[in-house]
Amino acid sequence: MKKIAFGMCLAVSTVAASFTAAAADSPLPGNVRIVIGSTSTGGDTYQVSAIVADALSKKLDINAKVDAVGPTAALQAIAKSTDGSTIMLFHDQSYVGNLYGVRGFPDIFKEYKIGPTVAINPGDAFLVPAKSPYKTVDDILKAAGEGKRIRVAIQPGGTSALGYTALKNAVAVRFPGKEGNVVAVNTGSQADKNQLLFDGNADVINGSVQGNEQYTRLPADDQKAMRFVWITARQQTLQQANPEGMGQTSREQLLTYATPAASVTLDGKKNWAFDKEFFLIYNADIKPEVVAALDKALAEIYADGSIKTTLKKSFFIPNFMPAKDAQGYLKAKADETKVLIDKIK
Incomplete structure (x- = not known):
């Protein structure tokens, strides 16, 4: 019995030592906090982040957790982390907010380091009430041109x-x-926007x-x-979605x-389209070996392919591009x- 107990202790200590050695060889800490630019745990940012966090946890044998803190708090959090213990995942709003002059949105290209892209949400859309006289986005543009608000x-x-x-x-x-006939009704959550439509206030x-x-x-x-009436994603992006589309609306219908x-139109010759893309953002002074390790891990994760299936099931388009x-x-x-x-402006 003593021999068996000794053998078991030896085996456990050997396994523990191997994990310790693996952790020591990795530039990433064992616990990684992924802050996101949203406070919602039900929105697209959280969904994409949870999928990526789960894949990184399994690939690197780390504990990666998503923390929905909002854009300002997320940027402040990564400003204090150079070792990769806190990284950020968000989408184009991280720079669009700055372009619109919104407080709390600095120039991320100057003050932070851009990490790899991970996915596209091709579902950004504009809608009207079912009873609306505007059947298409062209109807909306023409109505504004005719003087309707x-x-x-x-x-x-x-x-x-x-x-x-x-x-x-x-x-x-x-x-x-x-163009003054097109006016913004500024609000917050999707529920608020929906309610404005239900009440006839938009x-x-x-x-x-x-x-x-x-x-x-x-x-x-x-x-x-x-x-x-309008989906803003590029046609070639939307075409990569599963044929069944979303809910009871097929990809062909969405197109x-x-x-x-x-x-x-953008200029009378070219149509405007925009892919809502998700990517990582790091502290400006993050260790290069951490950037390399995350790039390598994600490249292998996407090459394996299972994450692509998971993303597409939730109507996201896989889109890995290394940090550089x-x-x-x-x-x-x-x-x-x-x-x-x-x-x-």
């Missing part, structure tokens, strides 16, 4: 504001001087395929019934609300976005 419910400084700006710009291009709202598709299946005489079928490439790509995207915003 179009109230659009958005979250100021977010990606929803970007879609609103694109609508306003399209009216300016097609009907110069009439003509159009920003929403999402994931969150609003259920309302498009209601009987037309239901106060909560809605219709999609009828995206460019080029639904046209929101993501930095240049997202900076160029931000510069293009600034041109649109500056046109309507």
Whole structure:
């Protein structure tokens, strides 16, 4: 019995030593906090982050947990972490907020380090009541051009504001001087935007395929019934979604609300489209070996493929790009976005 007990202790100590050695070889700490730029645990940012955190935990044998603290608190948290114990995951609002001049949104390209991209949400959308006289996004643009006031419910400084700006710009291009007929109804959560539509206090709202598709299946005489009129994602991105689409709306049906079928012009020649992309953000002085380790781990995770299946089931498009490439790509995207915003200021 003593020999057996000794053998068991030896085996346990050997395993513990191997884990200790593995941890010592890794530049990442055993516990990693992933802060996100949202306070919701039911939104798209949390969903993507939870999927990525789970994959990293398994791949690196670490404890990666998501903390929904909001954009300002998240940026403050990573400003104190150079060892990778706290990293951030968010989407384009992290730089769009700065372009709109929203307090609490610094220039992330100057003050932080951009990490890899991980996914796209192709479901950013605009909707109208089922009984609305506006059947398409073109109807909305024409109505504004004819002098009708179009109230659009958005979250100021977010990606929803970007879609609103694109609508306003399209009216300016097609009907110069009439862009003032497109007005923002600034609000907060998706529930608030939905309520504005239910109560008749907005003509159009920003929403999402994931969150609003259920309302498009209601009987037309239901106060909560809605219709999609525009999905802002690029056509080639939306085409990567599973054929079944989301809920009872197929991918082919969703494509009828995206460019080029639904046209929101940028300059009279080119349609505007925008992919809502999720990526990691680090402390500006994060250790290079931590960046390399996360890049390597995610590259292997995406090459394995199971994360792609998981993301697509939730109507996200897998989109891994290592930190070095993501930095240049997202900076160029931000510069293009600034041109649109500056046109309507």
